[in-house]
Structure formats: structure tokens, C-alpha cells
Amino acid sequence: MNFINTPTVIVIGAGIGGIATATHLAQRGLHVIVVEKNARPGGRCDRFTRQEHHFDAGPTLVVMPLVYEAEFAALGASAAEMLAWQRVDPTYHLVFDDNSRLTLTSDMKRMQEQLERIEP
Numbered sequence: 001m002n003f004i005n006t007p008t009v010i011v012i013g014a015g016i017g018g019i020a021t022a023t024h025l026a027q028r029g030l031h032v033i034v035v036e037k038n039a040r041p042g043g044r045c046d047r048f049t050r051q052e053h054h055f056d057a058g059p060t061l062v063v064m065p066l067v068y069e070a071e072f073a074a075l076g077a078s079a080a081e082m083l084a085w086q087r088v089d090p091t092y093h094l095v096f097d098d099n100s101r102l103t104l105t106s107d108m109k110r111m112q113e114q115l116e117r118i119e120p
């Protein structure tokens with residue numbers, strides 16, 4: 001790459017948004033520099049370890065798989081081939097102060113029944 005004649009873009013932040021943006025710009029032939037204030041990339045998609053246990057600090061759910069698939073396709077790759085999608089159902093359990101519970105599920109009938117019980 002001829003850095004002297006190639007426009008340079010500086011992307012601030014190496015979260016998933018910054019990384020995706022940088023990848024698209026680089027694919028279009030721009031010289032891209034990503035600056036990140038933390039010691040590693042990821043932003044809110046981070047992970048930390050305490051006493052040998054690993055904790056995801058942010059996302060647990062892929063809420064719009066079509067967006068991921070479109071992003072991968074735009075970069076000439078296949079999300080289905082590169083990511084090991086795994087359906088998790090129920091996704092999680094909420095336990096409230098009064099010990100009532102809500103189980104998040106993609107079973108719409110079960111989900112509706114639970115929500116109706118809380119807020120008829």
C-alpha cells in the first residue's frame with residue numbers, strides 16, 4: 001500500500017462498531033488507524049476473569065442475526081461458517097425482589113402468558 005497517497009482515517013475506539021467501521025474502510029483501500037484507550041479491543045463486548053471464572057461484561061444475546069450476516073457478507077465472508085451459532089432457550093431467568101420470576105424465552109406463547117400474569 002502506498003501510504004503517502006492513500007487517505008488515512010482514524011477510528012477512535014475499538015469496540016465492535018469501531019472495528020466493523022475500520023474493516024469496511026480498509027476493505028475500500030483506505031489506510032486506517034484504530035486508537036483504543038483500553039489495553040485491548042472489544043469495548044463493551046469485554047470479558048473479565050475473577051478467581052479462574054470468566055464473566056462476559058456485556059452482550060449475551062445476538063438479537064439481530066440478519067445484521068451480523070449482512071456485515072459478514074459485505075466483507076466477503078459467511079457468518080454461518082465463521083460463527084458457531086447456538087440457540088439458547090430460555091435465554092435467562094429474572095428473579096425480582098418479591099421472588100417473582102420471568103423466564104425469557106423465544107416461545108412466544110409462553111412469553112405472552114408470563115407477561116400477561118405480570119401486567120394483564
Ligand SMILES: Cc1cc2nc3c(=O)[nH]c(=O)nc-3n(C[C@H](O)[C@H](O)[C@H](O)COP(=O)(O)OP(=O)(O)OC[C@H]3O[C@@H](n4cnc5c(N)ncnc54)[C@H](O)[C@@H]3O)c2cc1C
Pocket residue numbers: 012013014015016017018035036037038041042043044045057058059060061062063
Ligand atoms: C451489560 C450489557 C449487556 C448487553 N447485552 C447485549 C446483548 O445481549 N445483545 C446486544 O446486541 N447488545 C448488548 N449490549 C450492547 C452492546 O454491548 C453494545 O451495543 C456494543 O458493544 C457497543 O459497541 P460500540 O463499538 O458502539 O461501543 P463500545 O463497545 O462502547 O466501544 C467504544 C470503544 O471506544 C473506546 N473509547 C472511548 N473513548 C475513547 C477515546 N477518547 N479514545 C480512545 N478510545 C476510546 C472505549 O474504550 C471502547 O472500547 C449490552 C451491553 C452491556 C453493557
